[in-house]
Structure formats: structure tokens, C-alpha cells
Amino acid sequence: MKNILLICFKEFKGYFVSPIGYAVMALFGLIFGFGFYTATRDMVQLGFRAQMMGQQQPMSVNEQVIRPLLGFAGTIMLFLIPMITMRLVAEEKRTGTIELLLTSPIRDIEIILGKWLGALLLYMCVLGMSVINIAMLFMWGKPDLKPVLVAYLGLLLQGACLLAIGTFVSTTTRNQIVAGGVTFFVSLLLWLLSWFTAFESTVLSKVINYLSIVTHMENFSKGVVDTKDVVFYLSMIFFSLFLTSRSMESLRWRA
Amino acid sequence: MIKVEGLTKRYARTVAVDNISFEVEKGQIVGFLGPNGAGKTTTMRVLTCFLPPTAGTASVAGFDVLEHPMEVKRRIGYLPETPPLYPEMEVSEYLKFVGQLKGISSADIAKRVDQVVGRCAVGDVRNKLIGKLSKGYRQRVGLAQAIIHNPEVLILDEPTSGLDPKQIIEIRELLKSLAGDHTIILSTHILPEVENSCERVIIINQGKLVAIDSVANLTNRLRGSEAVALEVEAPDGHPDPSEVQQRLEVVSGVSRVVMKDSRNGRLIFEVESLQGRHIRAELARTVVNSGWNLNELRPVGLSLEDIFLQLTATDKGAGGSHAPQEVEGAGK
Ligand SMILES: Nc1ncnc2c1ncn2[C@@H]1O[C@H](COP(=O)(O)OP(=O)(O)OP(=O)(O)O)[C@@H](O)[C@H]1O
Ligand SMILES: [Mg+2]
Numbered sequence: 352m353k354n355i356l357l358i359c360f361k362e363f364k365g366y367f368v369s370p371i372g373y374a375v376m377a378l379f380g381l382i383f384g385f386g387f388y389t390a391t392r393d394m395v396q397l398g399f400r401a402q403m404m405g406q407q408q409p410m411s412v413n414e415q416v417i418r419p420l421l422g423f424a425g426t427i428m429l430f431l432i433p434m435i436t437m438r439l440v441a442e443e444k445r446t447g448t449i450e451l452l453l454t455s456p457i458r459d460i461e462i463i464l465g466k467w468l469g470a471l472l473l474y475m476c477v478l479g480m481s482v483i484n485i486a487m488l489f490m491w492g493k494p495d496l497k498p499v500l501v502a503y504l505g506l507l508l509q510g511a512c513l514l515a516i517g518t519f520v521s522t523t524t525r526n527q528i529v530a531g532g533v534t535f536f537v538s539l540l541l542w543l544l545s546w547f548t549a550f551e552s553t554v555l556s557k558v559i560n561y562l563s564i565v566t567h568m569e570n571f572s573k574g575v576v577d578t579k580d581v582v583f584y585l586s587m588i589f590f591s592l593f594l595t596s597r598s599m600e601s602l603r604w605r606a
Numbered sequence: 607m608i609k610v611e612g613l614t615k616r617y618a619r620t621v622a623v624d625n626i627s628f629e630v631e632k633g634q635i636v637g638f639l640g641p642n643g644a645g646k647t648t649t650m651r652v653l654t655c656f657l658p659p660t661a662g663t664a665s666v667a668g669f670d671v672l673e674h675p676m677e678v679k680r681r682i683g684y685l686p687e688t689p690p691l692y693p694e695m696e697v698s699e700y701l702k703f704v705g706q707l708k709g710i711s712s713a714d715i716a717k718r719v720d721q722v723v724g725r726c727a728v729g730d731v732r733n734k735l736i737g738k739l740s741k742g743y744r745q746r747v748g749l750a751q752a753i754i755h756n757p758e759v760l761i762l763d764e765p766t767s768g769l770d771p772k773q774i775i776e777i778r779e780l781l782k783s784l785a786g787d788h789t790i791i792l793s794t795h796i797l798p799e800v801e802n803s804c805e806r807v808i809i810i811n812q813g814k815l816v817a818i819d820s821v822a823n824l825t826n827r828l829r830g831s832e833a834v835a836l837e838v839e840a841p842d843g844h845p846d847p848s849e850v851q852q853r854l855e856v857v858s859g860v861s862r863v864v865m866k867d868s869r870n871g872r873l874i875f876e877v878e879s880l881q882g883r884h885i886r887a888e889l890a891r892t893v894v895n896s897g898w899n900l901n902e903l904r905p906v907g908l909s910l911e912d913i914f915l916q917l918t919a920t921d922k923g924a925g926g927s928h929a930p931q932e933v934e935g936a937g938k
Binding site for chain 1: 651654655656657658676679680682684686687688690691692693694695703704706707708709751
């Protein structure tokens with residue numbers, strides 16, 4: 352446990368001595384901020400118009416603002432996660448520091464978990480920036496808290512899952528850019544799987560649909576925690592980290 | 607302390623280490639010597655549990671590298687060929703990180719960092735970013751990293767590469783002061799390194815063990831052979847160097863012929879004999895019988911450098927006359 356935290360904090364600190372940590376935060380802040388601005392502006396206009404026409408239909412901040420906004424946050428993360436994970440192992444392979452880690456009295460799995468958690472910590476910080484915006488809505492409107500928390504849980508699980516995949520990809524190359532590119536491609540594929548199969552109902556398309564990361568987000572974004580989805584994300588994380596540990600081992604054999 | 611038996615390491619195509627066996631006693635400093643590509647780094651990587659052996663066994667302090675890697679890693683300090691440094695960390699921060707990685711308790715860590723910073727003379731850069739250090743300083747930080755947890759066994763891959771002469775001497779002194787309660791293996795291709803600081807030398811070439819002996823014994827063992835410098839001139843002006851070389855090489859007892867110089871039609875060769883053979887008379891006769899003038903013939907001393915070249919060149923067992931080519935081949 353001590354070793355895991357040691358690696359985790361080393362990675363986390365590493366993000367802020369290189370520009371990557373700041374870049375990821377700045378990008379997210381800008382894009383999400385813009386999304387927030389448009390969403391709230393639309394809401395105000397809609398609300399205003401509704402009043403003009405004399406309708407007294409209650410506005411749902413949850414449905415009309417928060418839900419699409421957090422969905423948008425998930426989409427931005429799709430682009431940012433490869434930036435977070437690309438250097439994790441690839442860079443250590445390139446500079447040879449992997450030799451230090453692999454000859455120290457620390458287990459492979461501790462290295463992997465530490466790195467993944469370090470990335471997750473940065474991801475949570477980035478995601479945390481959106482909390483400020485969402486909190487503003489709470490001061491202004493009266494949205495339900497529970498669905499918001501559930502949606503954040505979903506984003507956390509989805510992020511953890513993509514980060515685990517990214518960590519795995521990073522062990523397979525010594526080139527950061529390749530690692531980032533492949534991670535992005537794989538995430539995008541998992542993202543798009545649901546589109547390809549949305550209108551079919553064969554067994555195959557059901558399987559593919561099950562593998563899609565977004566299908567499992569739907570319930571979360573509605574504010575519903577379904578065990579099925581939680582199990583999906585957790586098993587994807589487990590599977591990716593397992594692959595990572597196999598890949599680390601084969602790294603020794605190929606070296 | 608270190609025991610290697612029948613160790614073989616094969617990469618996809620190359621056999622990097624071929625059936626090597628040796629033992630190192632506790633407290634010894636051992637020099638690991640060989641030309642480029644000999645398999646030094648590979649052997650060290652097996653000993654440090656970075657690479658698993660293809661065949662054979664290796665153990666450190668009685669623990670096998672495959673069966674008890676954790677125990678082995680705990681006892682080893684390792685300086686890889688390229689020091690494993692994080693450029694974005696400060697020196698003291700880095701040493702603290704490595705110390706914790708090696709299992710030093712947080713109560714002791716600050717003290718240990720201070721100690722190794724002093725020992726490896728990196729005090730004046732301890733708050734600098736590693737990425738901004740010169741090569742020599744990086745090497746020292748690498749060394750500091752290897753000894754931070756006061757390991758029983760030190761494995762140093764070319765510890766003095768990139769250091770200035772004064773620093774090399776300091777590192778040698780440091781290593782000597784560490785010997786006794788530490789067992790040290792260091793690799794190098796610089797011979798004086800070994801002559802000065804190592805008790806024993808292990809020489810490998812193309813993955814095979816060539817010699818393993820004390821420095822004194824090695825020099826003695828080869829004292830039986832002699833080296834001769836000779837100057838040849840052709841009466842008609844220009845002798846053909848390759849012809850002279852060929853004639854000299856076939857003289858019985860000769861192990862190596864190297865052309866040192868040629869000017870104004872005079873060729874200067876250095877010829878080494880096999881162990882215990884006297885070749886001067888025969889050499890003189892050959893030169894004269896071929897119709898050339900023998901301007902000079904004088905014995906020269908064999909340095910450890912020559913011994914090394916001889917050992918790594920003639921171990922293939924083929925006739926000594928091919929030796930020079932093989933030295934070149936091995937050097938690539
Ligand atoms: N990762 C690898 N993949 C394939 N072959 C390798 C690998 N590493 C080393 N080799 C080969 O193994 C042989 C031994 O290499 P090694 O690095 O052990 O030599 P060395 O004695 O350390 O040489 P040097 O003095 O240049 O450091 C070489 O022929 C090299 O080409
Ligand atoms: Mg080497």
C-alpha cells in the first residue's frame with residue numbers, strides 16, 4: 352500500500368512539473384466553461400420565452416442543463432484521457448527509468464496500481480473543476496442533488512475505465528505519442544460502438560452494444576445506479592489492469 | 607555472495623550470454639570486463655532481476671533471482687548503463703523517492719539522503735533539477751541512488767563513464783571504502799579501472815567467459831609471453847605491408863601481429879608470442895630470409911591492455927594468426 356501511494360504521488364506530482372497537467376486542466380476548463388455558458392444562456396432564454404407566453408410549466412434544471420452538461424464533460428474527457436495516460440509507462444521505457452522500478456523491491460502490480468491511481472487523481476481534479484459550475488446552478492435554481500451525484504459517479508467509473516485502458520496501451524510502446532493516439536482510437540471505438548448497432552437487435556449487436564462505454568453511462572446520467580453498469584465498469588477496469596500486468600511481465604522477457 | 611551457474615541469456619536472435627559460471631565472495635570488488643556487446647549489461651540485468659535467464663541459475667546472498675526476486679532486489683543496489691533519472695525531479699527529491707522505493711523508513715530517509723549526497727559529492731546540486739545536470743553529475747546521482755539503501759551487493763554498469771579524471775579517482779576511493787561489507791561488481795572497458803580498484807577480474811567476450819582471476823595472477827599468467835617491436839625495410843624501397851604481416855603471422859609461436867606505423871618504406875610491427883614461446887630468433891630469420899632488412903628488434907612490455915586484447919581475441923581457439931581481425935570483429 353505504501354508503495355502504491357509512493358508511485359501514485361510521484362505520478363501526480365509529475366503532471367504538474369510537465370505542462371501536461373496544466374494543459375489538460377486548461378483545456379477542460381475552457382471547453383466545459385464554454386459549454387456551461389451556452390447551456391445556461393439557452394436556459395435563461397427558454398425560461399424567459401416560456402414566461403412571455405404565459406406558460407407556467409416548471410423548468411427542470413436537472414434535465415435541461417445538468418444532464419447534457421455532464422454528458423458533454425464525458426465527451427471532453429474522451430479527448431483528454433489519452434493525454435493523461437500516454438506517458439505513464441512509455442516515458443519510463445524510453446528513458447530507462449523502468450529499470451529502476453523493476454529492480455526495486457516493489458511488485459509489478461503496485462507499480463501499475465500506483466500509476467493508474469495517479470492518473471485517476473488528476474482526472475478527478477480535472478472533473479472537479481466542473482463542480483464549481485454545477486454548484487452555481489444550485490445557488491440559482493433548485494435542482495435535485497442525488498442525480499447529480501450519480502452522474503458524477505458514472506463519470507468517475509467511465510474515466511477510471513478509460514484510464515486503465517490507457518495505462519495498458521502505454522506499456523506496449525516507448526513512444527508517448529503512439530500511446531496517446533492508440534488510446535484515443537480505442538476509446539473512440541468503444542464510444543462509437545453503440546451508434547453502429549443502435550437499430551439492430553441481433554445477438555452480436557447486443558454484445559457490441561454491451562461493450563460500448565456510453566450505453567452504460569445512460570442510466571447514470573438519468574440518476575439511476577444499476578448494478579449491471581457498475582459491474583461492467585469494474586470488470587473493464589480489472590481486465591485492463593490485468594492486461595497491463597501481463598504486458599509488464601512480457602516487457603521483462605522482451606526487454 | 608553472488609553465484610552464477612551455467613547462465614545463458616538469449617534474445618530473439620542473438621545469444622547475449624552463453625553458459626557463464628562464476629562466484630563472487632562477500633566483500634570483494636570484482637571487475638567485469640569485455641569489449642562492446644560482450645554481454646556485461648545483460649549479465650547484470652539478470653543478476654538484478656530485470657531480465658529472467660533463458661537457462662542456468664543466478665543467486666544473490668543465497669536467494670535465486672527467479673524464485674525470490676524480492677529478497678534479491680532488497681539486497682542489491684544497481685546503477686544501470688544509463689542512470690535511471692527523472693529529469694523533472696530535483697536531486698534530493700529524487701534520492702528520497704528512490705530511498706522510499708527501496709524500503710527505507712520515512713524516519714531515516716532524510717539522514718540517508720544527506721549521507722549519500724555527501725559521499726557522492728552532489729551537495730552543490732542537490733536542489734537542482736536533474737534534467738539540468740551535466741553528464742558527470744548525473745552519473746554521480748545515479749551512483750548515489752544505487753547506494754542509498756546501503757545494500758549488501760552493488761552492481762554498477764560502467765560507473766565511471768562520463769566522469770572527469772579527478773572524479774574517477776574519487777569514485778574509486780568511494781568504491782574501495784564501500785568494499786569489505788559490500789560486495790561490488792562493476793563493469794568497464796577501461797582497464798586501469800580494474801587494475802586499481804578490483805581484486806578480481808572476470809573477462810567475457812561474445813557472451814563467453816574468457817578468464818576469471820585476480821589482477822596479479824592475470825598479469826603473471828601472461829608474463830610468459832613476450833611482445834616484440836620490429837622495424838622492417840625492403841632494400842628495393844617499398845615492401846608490401848600485407849605480405850610482411852602474413853609472413854610474420856605464420857612464424858611458429860606468434861599469436862598476434864599488428865602494424866603500428868609505416869614511413870618512408872619502413873614498416874613497424876608489434877608481434878606478440880603465445881605463452882612461454884620465444885620468437886625473436888625465428889622472427890629475425892624470417893625477415894632476413896625474405897630478403898628484407900631488419901632495422902630494429904626489441905622487446906616491449908605487455909600491458910594489461912594487451913593482455914585483455916589477447917584474451918578476448920584468441921579465446922576462439924582458432925590459430926593465433928587470425929587474432930587481429932577478431933579483435934576488430936569483437937569491437938563492433
Ligand atoms: N534488448 C535486446 N534485444 C536484442 N538483443 C540485445 C538486447 N540487448 C542486448 N542485445 C544484444 O546482446 C549482446 C550483449 O549486449 P550487452 O548489452 O550485454 O553488451 P555489453 O557487454 O554491455 O556491451 P557494452 O560494453 O557496449 O555496454 C549484444 O550483441 C547486443 O546486441
Ligand atoms: Mg553494457
